[in-house]
Amino acid sequence: xxxxxxxxxxxxxxxxxxxxxxxxxxxxxxxxxxxxxxxxxxxxxxxxxxxxxxxxxxxxxxxxxxxxxxxxxxxxxxxxxxxxxxxxxxxxxxxxxxxxxxxxxxxxxxxxxxxxxxxxxxxxxxxxxxxxxxxxxxxxxxxxxxxxxxxxxxxxxxxxxxxxxxxxxxxxxxxxxxxxxxxxxxxxxxxxxxxxxxxxxxxxxxxxxxxxxxxxxxxxxxxxxxxxxxxxxxxxxxxxxxxx
Amino acid sequence: xxxxxxxxxxxxxxxxxxxxxxxxxxxxxxxxxxxxxxxxxxxxxxxxxxxxxxxxxxxxxxxxxxxxxxxxxxxxxxxxxxxxxxxxxxxxxxxxxxxxxxxxxxxxxxxxxxxxxxxxxxxxxxxxxxxxxxxxxxxxxxxxxxxxxxxxxxxxxxxxxxxxxxxxxxxxxxxxxxxxxxxxxxxxxxxxxxxxxxxxxxxxxxxxxxxxxxxxxxxxxxxxxxxxxxxxxxxxxxxxxxxx
Numbered sequence: 001x002x003x004x005x006x007x008x009x010x011x012x013x014x015x016x017x018x019x020x021x022x023x024x025x026x027x028x029x030x031x032x033x034x035x036x037x038x039x040x041x042x043x044x045x046x047x048x049x050x051x052x053x054x055x056x057x058x059x060x061x062x063x064x065x066x067x068x069x070x071x072x073x074x075x076x077x078x079x080x081x082x083x084x085x086x087x088x089x090x091x092x093x094x095x096x097x098x099x100x101x102x103x104x105x106x107x108x109x110x111x112x113x114x115x116x117x118x119x120x121x122x123x124x125x126x127x128x129x130x131x132x133x134x135x136x137x138x139x140x141x142x143x144x145x146x147x148x149x150x151x152x153x154x155x156x157x158x159x160x161x162x163x164x165x166x167x168x169x170x171x172x173x174x175x176x177x178x179x180x181x182x183x184x185x186x187x188x189x190x191x192x193x194x195x196x197x198x199x200x201x202x203x204x205x206x207x208x209x210x211x212x213x214x215x216x217x218x219x220x221x222x223x224x225x226x227x228x229x230x231x232x233x234x235x236x237x238x239x240x241x242x243x244x
Numbered sequence: 245x246x247x248x249x250x251x252x253x254x255x256x257x258x259x260x261x262x263x264x265x266x267x268x269x270x271x272x273x274x275x276x277x278x279x280x281x282x283x284x285x286x287x288x289x290x291x292x293x294x295x296x297x298x299x300x301x302x303x304x305x306x307x308x309x310x311x312x313x314x315x316x317x318x319x320x321x322x323x324x325x326x327x328x329x330x331x332x333x334x335x336x337x338x339x340x341x342x343x344x345x346x347x348x349x350x351x352x353x354x355x356x357x358x359x360x361x362x363x364x365x366x367x368x369x370x371x372x373x374x375x376x377x378x379x380x381x382x383x384x385x386x387x388x389x390x391x392x393x394x395x396x397x398x399x400x401x402x403x404x405x406x407x408x409x410x411x412x413x414x415x416x417x418x419x420x421x422x423x424x425x426x427x428x429x430x431x432x433x434x435x436x437x438x439x440x441x442x443x444x445x446x447x448x449x450x451x452x453x454x455x456x457x458x459x460x461x462x463x464x465x466x467x468x469x470x471x472x473x474x475x476x477x478x479x480x481x482x483x484x485x486x487x488x
Binding site: 138159 | 270276300303347382398400401402431453455458461
């Protein structure tokens with residue numbers, strides 16, 4: 001049986017040229033930071049949307065300093081324009097309180113949100129995904145036909161082990177993986193790079209560990225002046241080259 | 245209706261004096277590293293078990309370098325003794341492959357594992373919890389009556405925002421929170437410490453960011469010689485003082 005929501009979501013996304021899911025095998029690898037920075041950078045010369053689907057810790061709103069902008073209801077929901085991009089987040093609907101929802105409920109909430117959000121014509125829709133392989137990840141893969149993945153890891157073997165599971169799952173389902181980003185580098189070690197290539201995946205680049213990034217949170221122009229943003233810019237170029 | 249598994253699990257844990265859940269609001273905060281180090285340190289003068297329930301990225305086996313030790317089946321499952329402690333992990337049953345299980349299945353697998361594992365007399369059973377608030381977290385809280393929490397954060401506001409949700413949930417259910425650990429410190433900033441105290445929670449201490457910890461992974465004696473372990477030792481002392 002075909003899930004009727006598949007066609008509703010396809011209709012909602014028909015004017016979105018490219019859907020890029022920024023994901024990671026586990027939390028704490030900098031997924032939200034890089035998804036936000038990537039969206040800001042691509043928005044400099046593209047029409048871009050950013051959709052925070054990470055119900056486990058929605059944080060793009062904190063990273064981008066989004067406070068007052070709210071979606072508007074009009075035959076669905078229209079994401080506000082903030083810092084040059086269209087912005088939508090699960091945080092608008094989960095609020096600041098503890099939401100002890102069960103897996104199926106969370107997944108249904110995300111799907112509902114995808115089904116009601118009206119994106120304008122977009123070159124890129126960046127999704128800040130829930131970390132790892134959850135019910136929600138499985139449903140999002142199934143429901144968004146043109147989804148392609150950028151996967152984040154850190155230099156730690158602990159993080160790398162978890163992306164293997166995620167890439168296995170995606171590959172088995174013929175989902176395109178644009179490549180892997182190694183975040184929080186503190187040295188020039190090439191172990192992760194060679195392990196990624198052994199998996200037959202593209203190494204999109206590395207981003208340095210920068211404890212000073214904390215002071216740029218909530219301030220997009222400061223964020224764009226960090227070394228993290230400089231490195232992400234090179235990765236944004238690659239993503240545009242690989243454009244479908 | 246009372247879940248019959250509650251009494252089975254209570255029976256299995258009747259000789260365990262203290263169950264300490266090491267948790268965090270999100271992944272990547274060092275939960276598995278500190279749970280492993282804490283277990284090794286407490287095992288120096290206590291009978292200790294370590295149970296890795298983090299199905300999203302089981303990693304205590306990698307941190308402790310556990311390769312050949314396997315549980316033995318005998319009217320249930322007996323955890324092997326490794327590095328002076330009894331060790332059990334979801335990894336023994338999930339294997340190295342992608343396990344795209346749905347929330348309910350994962351939670352059932354964890355509960356099944358709790359119900360069949362036979363712990364000897366233990367002073368402390370350390371649980372490496374799944375990150376944040378998942379189906380599994382909710383079930384574990386419900387099923388393990390004497391559970392108490394140690395919660396990890398990093399100095400980042402992004403991590404701190406997520407522990408608020410977790411502590412709200414635990415407090416509402418009258419679950420004891422031993423305190424909060426601030427991990428990956430790179431400076432002397434006291435923001436998180438004062439925010440934790442404002443929540444009325446105990447600040448157990450801070451642990452420095454140490455990129456060199458990577459080279460101690462898989463080697464417990466090297467791990468115990470790191471600054472991370474030195475700081476964790478102070479925290480272990482506090483936990484023993486707070487003993488029930």
